[in-house]
Amino acid sequence: MRFSKIIYRFFVLFLTVVSFSSCSSDDNSDSEKEFVGESGINSSESKDLWLSLKSTNKDSYKYTIETASWTGFATSTTIKVENGEVVSREFISTQPQEENPAETEIVEEYIETESDLGTHESGADILTIDELYSLCFAEYLTVDTDSNLIYFDTTSEGVINTCGYVNKNCADDCFVGFKLTDFTWL
Numbered sequence: 001m002r003f004s005k006i007i008y009r010f011f012v013l014f015l016t017v018v019s020f021s022s023c024s025s026d027d028n029s030d031s032e033k034e035f036v037g038e039s040g041i042n043s044s045e046s047k048d049l050w051l052s053l054k055s056t057n058k059d060s061y062k063y064t065i066e067t068a069s070w071t072g073f074a075t076s077t078t079i080k081v082e083n084g085e086v087v088s089r090e091f092i093s094t095q096p097q098e099e100n101p102a103e104t105e106i107v108e109e110y111i112e113t114e115s116d117l118g119t120h121e122s123g124a125d126i127l128t129i130d131e132l133y134s135l136c137f138a139e140y141l142t143v144d145t146d147s148n149l150i151y152f153d154t155t156s157e158g159v160i161n162t163c164g165y166v167n168k169n170c171a172d173d174c175f176v177g178f179k180l181t182d183f184t185w186l
Helices: 002-023 043-056 129-140
Strands: 061-068 074-082 085-096 104-113 148-154 160-167 176-185
Touching: 043 129, 043 148, 043 160, 129 160, 129 176
Parallel strands: none
Antiparallel strands: 061 074, 061 176, 074 085, 085 104, 148 160, 160 176
């Protein structure tokens, strides 16, 4: 009887070890981890949905990336893509007025078209959504989760709209990545 209890305990211990080792994050590289946002759609599903949706919509869309600082400085960059190629970038930055901080004033504003894309330094990078997915998967979802909080989310139809991270030791304006505030098919 004592021998069977030892065998039983050994078997339970063996199953426990096998179960935990199969769930270990050591088996997966950081780039293979799945992140799920409030939409309930994970990062791999989002990429698959994107590939289908862009084909259905002729790879033509526009999106806006906004940034905001605790100081009141804010930017908005709108990228327009037609048939998979960026055709324009619009940018505006604002800050609080000195005499009336509740009101904002424009600091910089421009519109670039195909002929002069990339001629301004300020604004979000000139990237397609495909390039944003690549950047997200290669640079932002792969950071160390022990020292960073990772953010990933999509629109209700599954298109990526947030990807980035915040270092847990950072206090102000710490988000590294992108947040789309608007996405529209053309």
